Amino acid sequence: MIITSRIARYLLIFLTVFILAAIVSQYYWMAFEKAIFPPKVYYSPISENFVITKIRNRRYYIQDKEGNNLTRKDFEQLLPFITYKQLLYKGIMPDTIQNIPVDIHKIRANSFSIILKPKEITAYHIPLAPLIESAPNGPDLQLPDDMFRITNRIEFLNCQTNRINEEKSKLFSEVLTKKGFVFPAKKMFGNPSVRKSFDEGYFIIDSKDQLFHLKRIKNKPYCKKITLPKGVKIKFMKIRELNMKEFYGIAVSENNRLFIITYDNYKFIELPSEGYKSSEMQIKFTGDLLYRVLTLSAKDSVISFAMNKNYKVIDNFFEKWEGNNKTAAGIFFNNFFPIKFSLTDRNNSNVNFYLEYNYTFIVNIILTIIALFVLLKYFKRKPVTQILDLAIIIFTGIFGFVAVLLIRDEN
Amino acid sequence: MYKSLAYKEWLKVRWFFIGALLIETVFLFSLFINLRALLEFNAARDIWNSIVVKKYVYFNQIKFIPLILGFMIAVAQFYTEIQDSKLKLTLHLPLKENSSLLFMVGYGFILLLILFSFLVIALIIGSSVVFPAEIVKAMLLTIGPWLLAGFTVYFVVANLFIEPLWITRRAVILIVGAEFISLLLLSKGYAAYKNILFPLTIITMIFGYIILLAGFRFKRGAK
Numbered sequence: 082m083i084i085t086s087r088i089a090r091y092l093l094i095f096l097t098v099f100i101l102a103a104i105v106s107q108y109y110w111m112a113f114e115k116a117i118f119p120p121k122v123y124y125s126p127i128s129e130n131f132v133i134t135k136i137r138n139r140r141y142y143i144q145d146k147e148g149n150n151l152t153r154k155d156f157e158q159l160l161p162f163i164t165y166k167q168l169l170y171k172g173i174m175p176d177t178i179q180n181i182p183v184d185i186h187k188i189r190a191n192s193f194s195i196i197l198k199p200k201e202i203t204a205y206h207i208p209l210a211p212l213i214e215s216a217p218n219g220p221d222l223q224l225p226d227d228m229f230r231i232t233n234r235i236e237f238l239n240c241q242t243n244r245i246n247e248e249k250s251k252l253f254s255e256v257l258t259k260k261g262f263v264f265p266a267k268k269m270f271g272n273p274s275v276r277k278s279f280d281e282g283y284f285i286i287d288s289k290d291q292l293f294h295l296k297r298i299k300n301k302p303y304c305k306k307i308t309l310p311k312g313v314k315i316k317f318m319k320i321r322e323l324n325m326k327e328f329y330g331i332a333v334s335e336n337n338r339l340f341i342i343t344y345d346n347y348k349f350i351e352l353p354s355e356g357y358k359s360s361e362m363q364i365k366f367t368g369d370l371l372y373r374v375l376t377l378s379a380k381d382s383v384i385s386f387a388m389n390k391n392y393k394v395i396d397n398f399f400e401k402w403e404g405n406n407k408t409a410a411g412i413f414f415n416n417f418f419p420i421k422f423s424l425t426d427r428n429n430s431n432v433n434f435y436l437e438y439n440y441t442f443i444v445n446i447i448l449t450i451i452a453l454f455v456l457l458k459y460f461k462r463k464p465v466t467q468i469l470d471l472a473i474i475i476f477t478g479i480f481g482f483v484a485v486l487l488i489r490d491e492n
Numbered sequence: 493m494y495k496s497l498a499y500k501e502w503l504k505v506r507w508f509f510i511g512a513l514l515i516e517t518v519f520l521f522s523l524f525i526n527l528r529a530l531l532e533f534n535a536a537r538d539i540w541n542s543i544v545v546k547k548y549v550y551f552n553q554i555k556f557i558p559l560i561l562g563f564m565i566a567v568a569q570f571y572t573e574i575q576d577s578k579l580k581l582t583l584h585l586p587l588k589e590n591s592s593l594l595f596m597v598g599y600g601f602i603l604l605l606i607l608f609s610f611l612v613i614a615l616i617i618g619s620s621v622v623f624p625a626e627i628v629k630a631m632l633l634t635i636g637p638w639l640l641a642g643f644t645v646y647f648v649v650a651n652l653f654i655e656p657l658w659i660t661r662r663a664v665i666l667i668v669g670a671e672f673i674s675l676l677l678l679s680k681g682y683a684a685y686k687n688i689l690f691p692l693t694i695i696t697m698i699f700g701y702i703i704l705l706a707g708f709r710f711k712r713g714a715k
Contacts (some may be wrong), residue, residue: 085590089705092698093664100668103675205683207544207630211537226537228544230626238624240536273545424675432637432684434691487660 090488091469097484098477102420105480109418113410119363119378122385122398125159126178126371131387131398132159146398162188162369179371188370190324197331197364199428202317209238211273212297213280222275225297229253231266231285253295256302263289270318270330277322281329284318284342294329294347307347313338316359331366333359339375341392353386353394361428380404417444419478441478448482449474455486494595497582501569501599508568509603512561516611523553524618531622543627547681551615551631555677558642561607565600566649574653583711593707597650597700604646608639633683640689640696641676644669647699655706665706669699 120135131146134156143151157164161178165188168174176183209228217223227237227246234254237246257264264287271283282296282303292315296303309315313334320330328341332349337359339352352366357377365376372395373388381404387396405411414421421437429435452474456467470490473481527550530539542548573579582592612635619628648669655661676692678684685692 086705086708089702093668093702093705096672096695096698096702097664097668100671104667104671205630205681205686207626207682209540209544209624209626211541211545224537224541226535228537228540228624230624240540243622243624273541425678425680430680430684431687432678432680433687487664489660 087490090490093488094473094481094484097488098420098473098480099422101480101483102418102422103424105418106421106423109410109414110405113408113414114405115408115410117380117402117404119383120400122374122376122383123160123163123367124372124374124387124396126162126369127159127175131385131396132156133398133400137402146396162192162371181370191370192368193321193323193325194365194367195319195321195331197317197319197333197366199360199362200430201319202333202359203428204430208269210269210271210283212237212282212295213273213275214298214300215280215282215296215303216298222277222280224275231264231269233264235264249300253302256304257293257295260293260304260306261291262293262304262306263287263291268315268317270320272320272322272330278324279322281320281322284320284329286315290314305347307342310340310349310351313340313349318342331364333364339364350392352392353388353397356384415439416441417479419445419476420480445475445478448478452482452485497592497595498599501596504572505565505568505600505603508564509607512564512607513610515560516557516607516614519554519557520611520614520618523551526553527618527622536622540623540627543623549634549682551619551635554611554615554635555638557611558608558639559645559673562604562642562645563649565603565607566646566653569596569600570650570653579654579707579710583707590704590707593654593704597647597703600646600650601643601700604643608642612639630682633686633689634681636689637676637685637692640692641673643696644673644676644699647696647703648673651699651703651706654703654710656710661706661709665702672699 118136120133123132123134124130125132128145132151133142133144133146135142135144143153143156145151151159157167158173161168161175161183165174165183165185169185174183209230211225211228213222213225226241227239227249229235229237235250235257237249237253238244239246262285267286267288267290269283269285272281280296282294284307285293285295287293292307292309294303294305294307314336315332316335317333318330322329326344328343328350329347330342331352332340332342334340337354337357339354339357340349341352342349352375354377357364358379362377362379365374365378367374367376371390373390373392374385375388376383376385378384382399382401385398386394387398388394406415419439419441421439423435424432426433426435449471453467453471456470470485473485475481477484530550539550543550570579573582582596612632615631615635616628619631648665651665651669652662655665672695676685
C-alpha cells in the first residue's frame with residue numbers, strides 16, 4: 082500500500098508539474114507578450130530601392146533600405162504597381178515606368194503575391210482530392226463529381242454513390258504506370274479551388290520520390306514526369322495558377338532550398354534561400370511587371386531579396402529585432418520558470434508536446450533550500466526520505482516546489 | 493465476492509447506463525439525420541469537398557458526449573458511496589488492499605468502454621455509407637482525444653468524490669484534471685493529435701491509477 086501510494090504520488094506530482102507549466106506558459110504570455118509584426122518589404126521600380134513598412138512601439142513607419150522615413154504619399158508614388166488604383170484616382174499615375182508604357186491590364190496580369198506559412202507544410206490532409214477538368218466547355222471551372230486517391234493504383238470515387246469508377250480509374254492508372262509512376266503516392270500538391278481562371282491539376286510524388294504532373298484534359302489524363310534537380314527531394318509545393326503563366330508554384334526541398342517550377346518545360350529555377358527554415362519561417366513571394374521580391378520572415382528577423390525578371394538577385398534587405406525573450410517579461414520568465422510547455426505551436430498545425438526547458442539555477446536552489454526547511458520543520462520528516470522530492474525541485478524549480486508541497490507524502 | 497461487487501455496481505449505475513445509451517442514440521440520430529439532410533439538399537461533391545479541402549468537421553456535435561458520459565458514470569458509482577462514508581464498508585471487504593477500489597474503477601472504465609465502442613462503431617458504420625475510408629480514418633483520429641477526455645472526466649470526478657482532503661488534494665486534482673481535459677479538446681481540425689495519441693492515453697491511465705491515493709486516505713479517514 083505504501084509503495085502504491087508513493088508511486089501514485091509521484092505520478093500526480095509529475096502531471097502537476099507539466100500542467101502548471103502549461104497553465105503558466107499560456108496565461109503568462111497572454112498577459113505580457115508583445116505583438117511583433119514583421120516588416121513588409123516592397124521594391125520600388127521608381128527609386129530602385131526597397132520600401133519597408135513596419136510597426137514599432139505602436140507607431141507605423143514607412144522607410145527605405147537606409148532607414149529614411151517616407152510619407153504615405155511617397156509610398157504611393159514609389160510603388161505604382163501596387164497603388165495604381167489610388168494613383169489613377171488622383172490622376173498622378175506616370176505614363177511610363179522605366180520606359181515601359183503603363184498599361185493597367187498588364188500590371189494586373191503580372192502582379193502576384195504568394196504566401197506560404199510553416200503551418201501549411203505540417204497540416205494534415207485527408208488523402209483525397211478532386212481532379213478538376215482543365216479544359217471545361219464553359220468559362221468557369223467546376224468541381225468534379227468524384228475524388229481520387231492514389232494507393233496501389235489511382236482510384237476515382239463517385240461522391241454521390243461512394244463507389245469506385247472502374248473505367249476512369251483504369252484509364253488514369255494505365256497512363257500513370259506508362260509514364261513510370263511507382264505506386265502508391267507519397268504526397269500530392271494542388272490547388273483544388275474553382276475560384277481561379279484555369280486549372281493545373283496536381284503535382285504528385287510517387288513512392289520512389291519522383292515528381293509527376295497530372296491533369297485532366299477533356300476527361301483524359303495528361304501526365305508528365307518531371308526531372309528534379311540533382312539531390313533535391315521535395316518536401317512541399319504550393320501550387321498557384323497565375324494568369325501570367327510563368328511558373329506553376331513554389332517548391333520547398335527537404336533541405337530548405339526553394340524553387341519555382343516554370344512553364345518552360347518544368348525547368349526548376351532556384352530562389353535565394355539563405356537561412357530559410359521551413360519549420361519556422363514564412364515565405365512571401367511577390368512580383369510585378371519588373372521585379373520579384375522574396376521575403377523570408379522568422380519571429381525575430383526578416384530577409385528580403387529583390388530580383389529582376391530573370392531571377393537574378395539585385396539587392397537584399399535584412400532586419401533583426403528583439404523578440405519576446407528580450408523584453409522584461411521574457412527575461413523574468415526565463416529566469417524564474419524553468420519549463421515552457423504547450424500542446425500547440427504557432428508554426429505547426431499539429432498538436433504535440435512543445436517543450437522548452439531552461440535551467441533556472443538560482444531560483445531552483447533557493448526553492449530547494451526553502452523546501453528542505455519546510456519539510457524538516459513542519460512535516461517532521463527524516464531528510465533521507467525527502468531526497469527525491471528535493472531532486473524534483475532542483476530540476477523543475479517553481480513547478481516542482483508547488484507540486485511537492487501541495488501533494489504531501491502521508492505515510 | 494467480485495460477482496456480488498459487480499452486481500452492486502450494476503444496481504447503482506444501471507439507470508445511468510441506460511440514460512447514457514439514450515443520450516448517445518439521440519445525438520447519433522441528430523448527427524446522421526443532419527448529414528442526410530445535408531446530402532439531400534447539397535451536391536455530395538460539395539460536402540466531400542468541404543470535408544477534404546475546407547476541413548469541415550461533420551461530427552462536431554458529439555465532441556462533448558464522452559465528457560457527459562464519463563461524468564454520469566462517475567456520479568452514479570461514487571456519489572452514493574461517499575454518503576455517510578459507505579465506501580468505508582466496501583474498502584473493508586475481505587479483499588486484498590486496493591482490489592475493491594480498483595475493481596470499482598475498472599468496472600466503470602469498462603462500462604465507458606462499452607458506451608464509447610457503441611458510439612465509435614455507430615459512427616464508423618454511418619460514415620462508411622456515405623464517405624470513403626480516408627474520411628472515416630480522419631474521423632477516428634479526430635475523436636480519439638475526445639474519448640480520452642471522457643475517460644479522464646470519469647477518473648477525475650471519481651477521484652474528487654473519494655478524496656477526503658479538500659483544499660490540497662481536491663483542488664490539485666480538479667485543476668490538473670480540468671486543464672488536461674481542456675488540452676484534449678482543442679479545436680485543431682482533423683487528426684491534429686495523431687502524433688501524441690499514445691502518450692495521451694498513458695497520461696489518461698495515470699489519472700485512473702492516482703485514484704488509489706485518494707482511496708488510501710479515505711480508508712485511513714484523513715480529514
